[in-house]
Amino acid sequence: MSELLRLEKVTVRFGGLVAVSEVDFHVAEGELVGLIGPNGAGKTTLFNLVTGVYTPTTGRICLGGREVDGLNSSEITGMGVARTFQNIRLFNSLSVLDNVIAAFNLHLESGFFGALWRGAAFRAQEAQIQEEAMALLEIFGLREAAHTPCRSLPYGDQRRLEIVRALATRPKLLLLDEPAAGMNPTEKIELMRLIRFTQERFKLAVLLVEHDMKVVMGICERIAVLEYGRKIAEGTPTEIQKDKRVIAAYLGEEVADA
Amino acid sequence: MNEFLQQLINGLSLGAVYALIALGYTMVYGVLRFINFAHGDVFMVGAFSGMYFGRWLKPFAAAWPEWLFASVVLLGSMLFCAVLGIVIERLAYKPLRERPRLTVLITAIGVSLLLEYAGQLVFGAAPRGFPSLITSTSISGLGGLQASNIQLIVLVVTSLLLLGLHLIVMRSRLGLAMRALSLNPTAARLMGVNTNVVISFTFGLGSALAAAGAVFYASLYQAIDPFMGVLPGMKAFVAAVLGGVGSLPGAMVGGLILGVVETLVVGYSKLLGIPPGYRDAVAFVILILILLFKPSGLFGKTQREKV
Amino acid sequence: MGPRFLLLLSIAAVSLVSFLFTGHPQASWPLGQMDDYLLNILILAGINVILAVSLNIVNGHTGQFSLGHAGFMAVGAYGSATLTQINSKACLASLAFLGNAAPLGLFVLSLLAGGVLAALAGLAVGLPSLRLKGDYLAIVTLGFGEIIRVMIQNTEALGGARGLAGIPSQTSLGWTWGVSLLSIYCVGSLVNSTYGRGFLAVRDDEIAAEAMGVNTTRYKVTAFVVGAFFAGLAGALYAHFIGYITPEGFSFLKSVDVVVMVILGGMGSTAGVTVAAIALTFLNEALREAEQYRMVAFALLLIILMITRPQGLLGGLGRWLPGKGGKS
Numbered sequence: 001m002s003e004l005l006r007l008e009k010v011t012v013r014f015g016g017l018v019a020v021s022e023v024d025f026h027v028a029e030g031e032l033v034g035l036i037g038p039n040g041a042g043k044t045t046l047f048n049l050v051t052g053v054y055t056p057t058t059g060r061i062c063l064g065g066r067e068v069d070g071l072n073s074s075e076i077t078g079m080g081v082a083r084t085f086q087n088i089r090l091f092n093s094l095s096v097l098d099n100v101i102a103a104f105n106l107h108l109e110s111g112f113f114g115a116l117w118r119g120a121a122f123r124a125q126e127a128q129i130q131e132e133a134m135a136l137l138e139i140f141g142l143r144e145a146a147h148t149p150c151r152s153l154p155y156g157d158q159r160r161l162e163i164v165r166a167l168a169t170r171p172k173l174l175l176l177d178e179p180a181a182g183m184n185p186t187e188k189i190e191l192m193r194l195i196r197f198t199q200e201r202f203k204l205a206v207l208l209v210e211h212d213m214k215v216v217m218g219i220c221e222r223i224a225v226l227e228y229g230r231k232i233a234e235g236t237p238t239e240i241q242k243d244k245r246v247i248a249a250y251l252g253e254e255v256a257d258a
Numbered sequence: 259m260n261e262f263l264q265q266l267i268n269g270l271s272l273g274a275v276y277a278l279i280a281l282g283y284t285m286v287y288g289v290l291r292f293i294n295f296a297h298g299d300v301f302m303v304g305a306f307s308g309m310y311f312g313r314w315l316k317p318f319a320a321a322w323p324e325w326l327f328a329s330v331v332l333l334g335s336m337l338f339c340a341v342l343g344i345v346i347e348r349l350a351y352k353p354l355r356e357r358p359r360l361t362v363l364i365t366a367i368g369v370s371l372l373l374e375y376a377g378q379l380v381f382g383a384a385p386r387g388f389p390s391l392i393t394s395t396s397i398s399g400l401g402g403l404q405a406s407n408i409q410l411i412v413l414v415v416t417s418l419l420l421l422g423l424h425l426i427v428m429r430s431r432l433g434l435a436m437r438a439l440s441l442n443p444t445a446a447r448l449m450g451v452n453t454n455v456v457i458s459f460t461f462g463l464g465s466a467l468a469a470a471g472a473v474f475y476a477s478l479y480q481a482i483d484p485f486m487g488v489l490p491g492m493k494a495f496v497a498a499v500l501g502g503v504g505s506l507p508g509a510m511v512g513g514l515i516l517g518v519v520e521t522l523v524v525g526y527s528k529l530l531g532i533p534p535g536y537r538d539a540v541a542f543v544i545l546i547l548i549l550l551f552k553p554s555g556l557f558g559k560t561q562r563e564k565v
Numbered sequence: 566m567g568p569r570f571l572l573l574l575s576i577a578a579v580s581l582v583s584f585l586f587t588g589h590p591q592a593s594w595p596l597g598q599m600d601d602y603l604l605n606i607l608i609l610a611g612i613n614v615i616l617a618v619s620l621n622i623v624n625g626h627t628g629q630f631s632l633g634h635a636g637f638m639a640v641g642a643y644g645s646a647t648l649t650q651i652n653s654k655a656c657l658a659s660l661a662f663l664g665n666a667a668p669l670g671l672f673v674l675s676l677l678a679g680g681v682l683a684a685l686a687g688l689a690v691g692l693p694s695l696r697l698k699g700d701y702l703a704i705v706t707l708g709f710g711e712i713i714r715v716m717i718q719n720t721e722a723l724g725g726a727r728g729l730a731g732i733p734s735q736t737s738l739g740w741t742w743g744v745s746l747l748s749i750y751c752v753g754s755l756v757n758s759t760y761g762r763g764f765l766a767v768r769d770d771e772i773a774a775e776a777m778g779v780n781t782t783r784y785k786v787t788a789f790v791v792g793a794f795f796a797g798l799a800g801a802l803y804a805h806f807i808g809y810i811t812p813e814g815f816s817f818l819k820s821v822d823v824v825v826m827v828i829l830g831g832m833g834s835t836a837g838v839t840v841a842a843i844a845l846t847f848l849n850e851a852l853r854e855a856e857q858y859r860m861v862a863f864a865l866l867l868i869i870l871m872i873t874r875p876q877g878l879l880g881g882l883g884r885w886l887p888g889k890g891g892k893s
């Protein structure tokens with residue numbers, strides 16, 4: 001399997017805070033990898049680094065062997081990386097369907113002048129995008145809601161819509177940031193099924209950040225653990241469950257929470 | 259060299275006015291994260307309130323020493339504008355605290371237009387003469403250097419005001435609350451900072467400084483009109499950005515730099531090959547350059563949006 | 566495609582009629598003998614529609630906040646007048662092969678020149694302004710508008726502060742409304758496509774838009790350029806309607822006028838903004854006697870509107886945009 005994403009000694013600082021510290025990490029084609037860690041460990045920051053929202057203070061990030069330093073988020077998305085956001089960021093004034101359609105932007109054959117001229121090729125393209133968007137919504141059970149404003153969707157559906165929107169960019173690597181947050185147990189089981197299904201159907205690699213251990217242990221082939229920005233462990237779910245440092249990191253948190 | 263020093267004095271006294279206005283922008287931005295578009299028009303009201311108050315007071319103050327009369331007019335105008343600033347915030351901006359910034363911005367443009375056109379109705383559109391608070395004399399210094407006493411007074415009093423501001427912000431409880439609010443609004447609120455009081459205080463303080471700037475400006479240039487706040491307001495905003503929005507020392511330094519640069523460009527227009535008519539464009543060129551090369555300004559910190 | 570086809574058809578009809586009435590530039594088609602006063606107001610309304618609809622693509626659909634629209638209008642006005650007034654002899658001579666239609670040909674050329682020049686100015690403003698948002702962008706665009714004005718004021722060849730008189734009055738009702746229909750069509754169909762969802766995505770959430778592969782930079786610049794192009798056309802039409810232009814006429818206050826139209830109409834709603842532009846033109850005329858009170862009333866209206874109904878008086882009228890457009 002060839003490698004999609006590679007991080008080499010990646011560090012990012014915000015003022016005095018080192019949010020991600022010397023992280024080495026990689027994801028290969030078609031893998032389903034989990035990324036876990038206590039609150040504030042740097043998981044979301046790592047996503048932001050990969051998608052070009054932040055640039056690393058030091059270290060390298062490569063996509064398919066090419067260094068991404070200095071590229072815009074949209075260019076990185078064009079290289080096959082899509083994501084969802086932990087704090088949902090849908091296009092709030094748009095309908096559910098339009099949220100998905102907006103994400104087809106990368107794959108437009110006729111852009112500005114096509115939209116002005118509205119010729120046959122343009123119309124065919126619009127029809128095809130619409131169809132494809134609907135098909136994606138269907139998979140995630142959102143077809144019925146296609147024409148409602150996305151704001152009016154229940155929370156869980158908004159999270160699902162984020163995934164649909166990310167899929168519309170036709171990624172090779174999908175980054176999911178706490179997709180199960182706020183879902184009830186039945187929804188979570190359904191979500192696990194959907195993630196596996198889309199992974200196989202679209203031949204995706206998935207990097208999953210999730211606090212729910214049942215979800216992570218249930219579907220991930222490999223798991224990396226962050227604590228205070230450092231990668232403290234990496235391995236199969238069974239290895240991770242036994243890892244002393246991981247247990248300490250999580251126990252420490254539970255003690256603090258109690 | 260002499261001419262240069264001369265221009266420097268002219269520039270600094272103009273810059274002092276910009277600095278006083280810029281402080282208001284910066285302080286309000288610090289606590290509310292928005293640019294108070296109407297600030298330049300509060301400055302204008304400051305000039306008119308100074309004019310009316312000065313005229314009204316004159317007969318009573320016939321026996322007063324000049325400095326006392328001038329100080330009372332200055333303080334009266336500052337007080338009036340402080341109240342005006344607080345009222346504007348309460349009526350127009352407070353209902354919009356949690357709304358998108360654009361809504362607040364448009365409201366501020368509305369307030370700005372309201373002050374200008376209501377000012378035109380009340381004060382008339384034609385420029386009015388500002389009463390002289392202090393008899394103007396010319397002071398010659400070393401090597402034939404000429405400065406008007408008003409220029410020097412403006413510089414001295416501005417320094418005093420800035421010192422006062424520094425003490426208020428660094429030493430008083432409200433100043434502490436103000437700094438806390440601009441560093442971290444949520445934490446400040448949790449620690450019991452009364453946001454409404456602090457915001458009102460900030461608007462009052464900023465507007466009072468603008469009024470002081472207006473009285474100085476009017477004393478230096480003598481003519482005032484309802485639209486006089488537009489350009490100085492925008493230039494002071496540029497000064498605030500130059501210094502780094504949110505930074506008090508930045509606003510002062512930015513104001514001074516802007517005043518000096520603008521004056522030098524006009525003074526040396528032949529040498530530079532820039533027609534003096536471009537005076538009003540200088541600030542905007544500076545603004546665009548800073549935003550291109552150092553958007554955080556001289557003293558500002560860069561902030562990254564959390565995603 | 567129905568509405569679009571109709572629009573194209575009406576533009577064609579309007580242009581054809583304008584062409585037929587070449588000899589009488591102020592000809593009062595289509596309302597027969599119309600009194601001059603009404604005709605003038607209708608032309609002004611058309612120009613305002615172009616301005617408002619074109620500002621709307623920047624401020625409404627793309628969610629940027631430009632306060633420099635009058636600057637682009639000035640570029641269009643002066644740019645076109647350079648051809649038809651300042652260099653009219655030379656220009657007409659080089660178009661001599663058109664025979665009687667030479668003045669009309671020159672007018673059309675000057676309109677285009679005005680639009681293209683303004684579009685270039687839009688590019689020049691759009692590029693450096695990209696990093697800025699909201700209030701900062703507003704002030705910078707305002708600054709650019711003022712710089713343009715100051716530059717014209719200091720350029721003797723353009724008449725300086727005195728302005729430029731004797732511009733041939735060639736703008737007819739047909740031309741004005743032809744161009745305004747064109748602007749409505751262009752902005753409407755740009756926005757109403759998969760491509761155009763990019764503008765709305767930029768407005769709603771820039772970070773999410775980038776993450777979905779929308780090149781926000783490109784979209785913002787495009788919005789500025791398209792907006793400026795039509796503002797330039799509006800300026801050119803205005804110059805050839807009024808015959809006399811001064812830098813003062815394109816000050817910050819003119820920009821505010823257009824912003825008010827866009828806000829009242831509901832940002833992002835093409836239909837709402839069109840209606841607002843027409844309504845405000847008539848209202849302005851009706852209140853011309855009470856000019857001073859008019860602006861006080863507008864300012865109050867703006868404040869009260871933002872507090873009580875930020876989506877605009879007419880917000881939600883827009884068919885072009887799903888949902889209302891009051892968002893920043």
Ligand SMILES: Nc1ncnc2c1ncn2[C@@H]1O[C@H](COP(=O)(O)OP(=O)(O)OP(=O)(O)O)[C@@H](O)[C@H]1O
Nearest residue numbers: 014019038039040041042043044045046562563564
């Ligand atoms: N733009 C930023 N500026 C300053 N600090 C930041 C920024 N983004 C993240 N941080 C800090 O970096 C650290 C890591 O944050 P991050 O959001 O990556 O954690 P996380 O692992 O996703 O946590 P959670 O499980 O709560 O989502 C936190 O301390 C956070 O406050």
Ligand SMILES: [Mg+2]
Nearest residue numbers: 043044045086
């Ligand atoms: Mg996170």
